[in-house]
Amino acid sequence: MSALELPVEKNKTSRKTSVFIVDDSLVYRNLLRNTFSQDGEIEFLGAAIDGKFALPKIAQLKPDFVILDVEMPQMNGIQTLEEIKSKFPDTKVIMLSSLTQEGAKITLKALDMGAIDFVPKPNGGQEGALSETLELLTSKIKALSPIKPIIQSPAEKKNIPVNIVQTRREKDCSICAIGISTGGPIALRQLFQKLPSDLSGSIVIAQHMPPLFTNYLAESLSQAANILIKEAEDGEVLRKGVAYIAPGGKQLEIINGNSGPSARVFNGPEEELCKPSVNILFRSLAENFPKETTAIIMTGMGEDGYLGMKELKKNGAYLIAQNRESCTVFGMPNRPVQEGLVDEVLDVDHIAEKISNLLQRNSL
Structure with a gap:
């Protein structure tokens, strides 16, 4: 046979x-x-x-x-x-x-x-x-694979309680950083469709993709969104109400430029076999803008983003993870959730709601 x-x-x-x-x-x-x-x-x-x-x-x-x-x-x-x-x-x-x-x-x-x-x-x-x-x-x-059993840990069964840090973060946040991989284009489309046009802060994204793909991803998402979504360019200053995607095959950092938070796009080495790497993006924000940043780790394989989230947490950023049920792969959010690094665990719709609340009330 x-x-x-x-x-x-x-x-x-x-x-x-x-x-x-x-x-x-x-x-x-x-x-x-x-x-x-x-x-x-x-x-x-x-x-x-x-x-x-x-x-x-x-x-x-x-x-x-x-x-x-x-x-x-x-x-x-x-x-x-x-x-x-x-x-x-x-x-x-x-x-x-x-x-x-x-x-x-x-x-x-x-x-x-x-x-x-x-x-x-x-x-x-x-x-x-x-x-x-x-x-x-x-x-x-x-x-x-659809045949693997799903085991949910106690930390995932409900949102982690909001604490006093969130009040300070909601007042100060002007940058939302997203780390995402497998299942990302679908999740990002769902997220951006729910964001309003009057955001007064910036969104920066490290999506694991090769060269060429991220540019077309930005174009595709922009067509479905109420805000401009583009590939980040080296040296450009982050603008209010704009989302920036790290170019495929490059690394992206957010640095403190002469006119405010600015993109640094460069040909650095891979980290966690990734280029762009969520860790590199998150670490730059932990170093330069921790108290202005809310970092969100979303669907994806592996652990890219975990080390960057540790630095962000240590420096006072507010952290969110996508929940298992709405992830295509609950890989990247898994360890930050298990180790209690994140302040909230939310589905995609509630992540969009959180970003809207954060970036509508503040400015860079």
């Missing part, structure tokens, strides 16, 4: 996470097949060269995940995604995207249409970059 004919037992929590691949590249189909077949937690169900051949197999096999290429003949990634989300809404889709302007645009459209995440295909097929892509994709599948 071939892998495509194996029955999928959806009710067994001990089973492997099942994956189906849709990619017109034989090289990638073979690479992914070999990678998944050797992993003890992933079940490789099969592959197809495009959506036309994939959809009947997806209907038959009901995989947990479809790994979907963006550019394919006959039926491309966007067309295939639309069919998958319409006919198989419980199937999670991760896009494989080329590192090009067009690839970035299409990938962000796919996220708006319901793809849960994406992994960039490296240009040129370098062995090291391919290994990183395969490792990243495997880790995302495991982190996003």
Whole structure:
């Protein structure tokens, strides 16, 4: 019996996470097949060269995940995604995207249409970059797997009580800093749609994304928001009512410039394998504007942001974490919540409400 004919037992929590691949590249189909077949937690169900051949197999096999290429003949990634989300809404889709302007645009459209995440295909097929892509994709599948049990700690069951520090923070806050990764574009869209146009402070964001993608993310979010959202530029002074996204492949710090809080965009090393890094952004605010900052750690894999939050907490900033239920992956908020660093644990809608309250009553 071939892998495509194996029955999928959806009710067994001990089973492997099942994956189906849709990619017109034989090289990638073979690479992914070999990678998944050797992993003890992933079940490789099969592959197809495009959506036309994939959809009947997806209907038959009901995989947990479809790994979907963006550019394919006959039926491309966007067309295939639309069919998958319409006919198989419980199937999670991760896009494989080329590192090009067009690839970035299409990938962000796919996220708006319901793809849960994406992994960039490296240009040129370098062995090291391919290994990183395969490792990243495997880790995302495991982190996003629907069959893992969710264990909620006592600290997550309700919002951490507000204390006297919050009164001071609400009076003084003029910068909201957000650290976010997997699931970020969807969460940020939900958040910005709820923010008013009359914010009198600034928002700065470190979203884990490669070059090109963050610019199109800013453009996409701006179209759905009431405020301007843009990529941060080196040397620019933060303006009231504007949100700044750290450019992909760069690091962002907020420094005390001659005219006030200003962006420093630079080619620094990765931290926590991230560039941009939430830690680097948060640490700059802890050093320069701790008492003016509210920092928010949101959905994402790994622990980027934890060390920066420790510095912010030590220096008097107000800290918020997104709650588990509204996170795509409760990775980045997990440790700050478990260690009691944060002052509040909120869902996305209440985070938007908090930002609105903070930045409508104050000014830089």
